[in-house]
Amino acid sequence: MNIExxxxxxxxxxxxxxxxxxxxxxxxxxxxxxxxQWIDEVAGIVAKRHAMANVITASVDNLRxxxxxxxxxxxxxxxxxxxxxxxxMEVRVETYVENKSGIRKAIxxxxxxxxxxxxxxxxxxxPKLILETKEEKLEWEAAEKRREMRSQRKVEGF
Numbered sequence: 001m002n003i004e005x006x007x008x009x010x011x012x013x014x015x016x017x018x019x020x021x022x023x024x025x026x027x028x029x030x031x032x033x034x035x036x037q038w039i040d041e042v043a044g045i046v047a048k049r050h051a052m053a054n055v056i057t058a059s060v061d062n063l064r065x066x067x068x069x070x071x072x073x074x075x076x077x078x079x080x081x082x083x084x085x086x087x088x089m090e091v092r093v094e095t096y097v098e099n100k101s102g103i104r105k106a107i108x109x110x111x112x113x114x115x116x117x118x119x120x121x122x123x124x125x126x127p128k129l130i131l132e133t134k135e136e137k138l139e140w141e142a143a144e145k146r147r148e149m150r151s152q153r154k155v156e157g158f
Contacts, residue, residue, distance in 0.1 A: 004127055005127055005128040005129065005130050006050055006127045006128075006129065006130065007129075007130045007132060008080055008081050008129065008130070008131070008132065008136050009132075010049065010050070011046045011047075011049035011050040011080070011081055012046065012078070012079065012080045012081075013042050013045040013046050013049065013078070013079045013080075014042075014076065014077065014078045014079075015038065015041070015042055015045075015076070015077045016074060016075070016076050016077075016098075017038060017074070017075045017077070018072065018073075018074055018075075019069050019070060019071050019072060019073045019074075019075060020071070021071060023071075024071060027068075028070065028071065029068035029069065029070060030068060030069040030070070030073075030075065032065060035065075035069075035075075035095065035108060036063075038075070038077055038095075039077055039079075039093045039095060039108065039110055039112075040057055040060075040112070042077045042078075042079040042091075042093050043057065043079050043091040043093050043110075043112035043114060044057065044114065045079065046079040046080060046081060046089075046091045046114075047081075047089050047091055047112075047114035047116070050081055050084070050089060050126060050127060050129075051089065051114075051116035051124070051126040051127070052127075053116040053117060053118065053124055053126075054116070054117045054118075054121075055089075055114045055115060055116050055117065056114065056115050056117060057112055057113070057114060058088065058113040058114065058115045059112070059113045059150065060110055060111070060112050060113075061110070061111040061112075061113070061146060061150065062109065062110060062111050062146075063108075063109075063110040064108060064109050064110070065107070065108055066106055066107050066108060066109070067097070067105065067106070067107040068107065069097050069107055073097050074097065074098045074099075075095060075096070075097060075098075075107070076095070076096045076097075076098045076104060077093060077094070077095050077096075078093070078094050078095075078096070079091050079092065079093045079094075080092055081129055082111070082136075082139040082140060082142070082143045083129070083139075083140055083143030083144065083147065084126055084127070084128060084129045085126075085147075086123075086125055086126070087115055087116055087123035087124060087125060087126060088113055088114065088115045088116075088123075088126075089113070089114045089115075089116070089126055090111055090112070090113055090114075090143045090146065090147070091111070091112045091113075091114055092109070092110075092111055092139065093108075093109065093110050093111075093112060094106060094108070094109050095107050095108035095109065111143075111146060113150070
């Protein structure tokens with residue numbers, strides 16, 4: 001497998017959904033479980049593009065529901081890599097409601113840890129990540145801190 005380094009932009013993904021009646025919960029807002037499915041799919045697409053391999057979701061951190069989305073609203077989900085290890089990748093997923101003028105308001109954010117797998121479902125090395133902007137470098141540094149916190153929680157049994 002060719003594991004040359006890749007840019008953040010090489011694997012970014014964006015999806016758009018219209019909130020339909022079957023997506024609503026009892027309070028007539030977008031059901032959180034539906035949104036979680038959509039954002040997990042985006043994280044998977046980003047990781048799969050980067051790794052050029054199958055991936056699994058290992059964990060989700062900092063899943064924040066900031067605001068609800070309602071029927072007929074347009075939900076835009078944007079995913080991008082923030083960090084790569086040997087076989088794992090962190091993907092930041094931001095969710096917005098976009099109005100008719102194209103203005104986006106944040107409604108959800110999360111960080112996914114994805115692991116690349118070979119054809120035998122064993123972890124496989126992923127390409128390194130080329131950081132091109134100051135924002136990407138800052139996101140990498142924050143991701144390293146989140147990685148340390150995940151390791152500490154694992155040691156403590158959380």
